[in-house]
Amino acid sequence: MKPNMRFERDLKWRTEVEIVPLYCSNKNNFTITKCALKEAYELATRLNLRVKGVFMTNPSNPLGTTITLDEFNLLITYAISKNIHIVSDEIYMLEQSSIPHLSQVSLKP
Numbered sequence: 001m002k003p004n005m006r007f008e009r010d011l012k013w014r015t016e017v018e019i020v021p022l023y024c025s026n027k028n029n030f031t032i033t034k035c036a037l038k039e040a041y042e043l044a045t046r047l048n049l050r051v052k053g054v055f056m057t058n059p060s061n062p063l064g065t066t067i068t069l070d071e072f073n074l075l076i077t078y079a080i081s082k083n084i085h086i087v088s089d090e091i092y093m094l095e096q097s098s099i100p101h102l103s104q105v106s107l108k109p
Contacts, residue, residue, distance in 0.1 A: 011055070020044040022054070030063060032056075032071045037078050053085035054078075 022040045024030040044051045059066045
């Protein structure tokens with residue numbers, strides 16, 4: 001999925017970070033996979049970028065899909081293995097009150 005250009009612009013404006021998208025497919029309902037995480041990480045490495053974290057929106061914008069517990073666990077396991085942060089933008093949950101969702105804050109260590 002191509003990142004939202006405004007979102008990318010806003011995120012990069014002051015931080016001067018580079019964004020490497022994590023490509024998900026409609027073939028599996030845009031599920032985050034270990035393969036997609038690995039491909040994005042390897043692309044960043046080939047571009048000589050130091051990966052510091054994974055930034056995600058939950059629910060996604062514009063699709064409104066929400067992350068599952070299995071996907072959260074995959075992200076957490078991957079982040080720990082690579083010693084990187086997870087930042088979860090959950091602002092759209094306020095607009096998606098009718099859709100069940102899992103917040104990163106609700107997870108227990």
